[in-house]
Amino acid sequence: MNVFYVGDSNISLARSTDSGASYRTSTVSNAVALQARPTHYRASVYPAVGVDSRNNLYVAWADGRNTGSGNDILFSRSTNSGLSWSAPVVLNTDASSADQLMPALAVGKDGSVSVAWLDNRNDSANYSYNVYMTRSSDGVSFGANTRVTNVASNPDNDPRTQGSMIGDYFAIGAGDSTTNVFWTDTRNNNEDIYTAAVPFNVNN
Ligand SMILES: [Ca+2]
Ligand SMILES: [Ca+2]
Numbered sequence: 153m154n155v156f157y158v159g160d161s162n163i164s165l166a167r168s169t170d171s172g173a174s175y176r177t178s179t180v181s182n183a184v185a186l187q188a189r190p191t192h193y194r195a196s197v198y199p200a201v202g203v204d205s206r207n208n209l210y211v212a213w214a215d216g217r218n219t220g221s222g223n224d225i226l227f228s229r230s231t232n233s234g235l236s237w238s239a240p241v242v243l244n245t246d247a248s249s250a251d252q253l254m255p256a257l258a259v260g261k262d263g264s265v266s267v268a269w270l271d272n273r274n275d276s277a278n279y280s281y282n283v284y285m286t287r288s289s290d291g292v293s294f295g296a297n298t299r300v301t302n303v304a305s306n307p308d309n310d311p312r313t314q315g316s317m318i319g320d321y322f323a324i325g326a327g328d329s330t331t332n333v334f335w336t337d338t339r340n341n342n343e344d345i346y347t348a349a350v351p352f353n354v355n356n
Contacts, residue, residue, distance in 0.1 A: 268322065287331060
């Protein structure tokens with residue numbers, strides 16, 4: 153059993169191999185607080201996690217460490233049950249200062265790793281978001297970023313909560329031939345649940 157949590161400046165893992173009787177803790181990575189951003193929905197460095205059938209562990213999170221890049225999506229994996237973790241890599245490949253936030257992560261039956269997130273790269277005001285994703289067949293090398301949405305969403309375009317929790321319910325699942333992404337979309341002037349099935353061979 154793997155429990156991931158965030159402290160003041162770290163993402164950590166508490167792992168139990170005796171049904172929760174005892175835990176071993178380890179540090180996944182340092183995590184740098186999100187940079188200031190123009191949008192005002194809540195966002196955090198909370199990790200999205202997954203495990204494959206070989207017990208490899210995968211973590212993605214939004215992080216503010218990259219000056220000039222806005223907030224980015226970072227990724228790390230462990231192939232030894234969390235004893236050590238790979239150096240974090242940035243999954244979003246835009247060369248901009250846009251924010252990427254709210255990652256969701258899924259591991260397929262084949263061991264592939266898919267990560268989707270909220271991405272402002274298409275809005276020069278760094279405000280409205282699209283959903284982007286990337287997929288790795290081996291947990292190491294990721295394919296090109298794929299834009300999942302065809303219309304951007306203004307996070308404030310919600311009559312109930314003005315988008316204050318707009319990114320909380322993004323989700324992703326890995327099927328046999330598609331990655332299935334679910335997100336909150338405001339193109340219809342309120343919040344709707346949208347989904348798209350992204351074929352594995354689009355970019356990965
Ligand atoms: Ca960024
Ligand atoms: Ca609605």
